[in-house]
Amino acid sequence: xxxxxxxxxxxxxxxxxxxxxxxxxxxxxxxxxxxxxxxxxxxxxxxxxxxxxxxxxxxxxxxxxxxxxxxxxxxxxxxxxxxxxxxxxxxxxxxxxxxxxxxxxxxxxxxxxxxxxxxxxxxxxxxxxxxxxxxxxxxxxxxxxxxxxxxxxxxxxxxxxxxxxxxxxxxxxxxxxxxxxxxxxxxxxxxxxxxxxxxxxxxxx
Numbered sequence: 001x002x003x004x005x006x007x008x009x010x011x012x013x014x015x016x017x018x019x020x021x022x023x024x025x026x027x028x029x030x031x032x033x034x035x036x037x038x039x040x041x042x043x044x045x046x047x048x049x050x051x052x053x054x055x056x057x058x059x060x061x062x063x064x065x066x067x068x069x070x071x072x073x074x075x076x077x078x079x080x081x082x083x084x085x086x087x088x089x090x091x092x093x094x095x096x097x098x099x100x101x102x103x104x105x106x107x108x109x110x111x112x113x114x115x116x117x118x119x120x121x122x123x124x125x126x127x128x129x130x131x132x133x134x135x136x137x138x139x140x141x142x143x144x145x146x147x148x149x150x151x152x153x154x155x156x157x158x159x160x161x162x163x164x165x166x167x168x169x170x171x172x173x174x175x176x177x178x179x180x181x182x183x184x185x186x187x188x189x190x191x192x193x194x195x196x197x198x199x200x201x202x203x204x205x
Contacts (some may be wrong), residue, residue: 040178046069047071048071049073050073050078050199051201052200054200055199056196056198056199057197058197059179059195059196061090061139061179061188061192061193061194062189062190063178064178066177066178067174067176068175068176068197070174072172074169075169076169077169077202077204078199079199082195082196082198084103084104084193084195084196085194085195085196087103087193088139088191088192089103089193090139090190090191093113093139097109097112097113098112103193106140107136107138107139107140109137110123111123125182126182128182129180129182130183131153131154135154136154138180139180139181140154141179141195142154142155142177142180143176143177143178144177145172145175146172147173154180
């Protein structure tokens with residue numbers, strides 16, 4: 001009687017899952033899988049309150065946290081803009097798979113990538129990102145107010161969960177920003193490029 005054998009693809013997937021689980025356990029045991037960056041939880045004593053004049057700061061994409069030096073006040077309304085200031089690359093992905101133009105501050109939809117391996121890996125990592133829902137792209141610019149344990153928000157125009165253009169801050173604290181990426185196993189280390197974020201407080205209506 002012939003026994004059914006797993007395909008080469010199934011064996012490869014099973015082997016990959018085994019090594020991933022082992023790596024994940026090792027990572028947590030060693031502490032290297034900690035997402036919260038210390039800098040993302042420490043208020044800069046020089047942080048300034050934003051007025052109606054614009055304040056800009058740089059977000060480096062290979063850092064898990066970028067301190068803005070900007071303090072957001074609860075109940076105030078702010079406008080954010082974000083602009084690419086150097087070419088953006090996420091682990092070799094330099095072009096948007098839909099527009100085929102260079103990556104920009106709105107990131108990219110990983111489901112549209114041509115290579116199955118890329119799609120599968122990024123789909124697996126999706127829920128572990130700062131914003132894990134389908135509303136957020138990979139590599140888009142996101143920010144949090146006060147502490148990295150708090151909710152992250154998209155800040156580019158048109159984002160479904162954006163706090164920008166404009167909406168009211170529901171808490172106060174320093175603004176921390178980064179790109180929306182899988183945070184473990186050095187995934188931020190293979191990012192390239194930087195983004196300039198500009199914020200200003202809007203006059204009360």
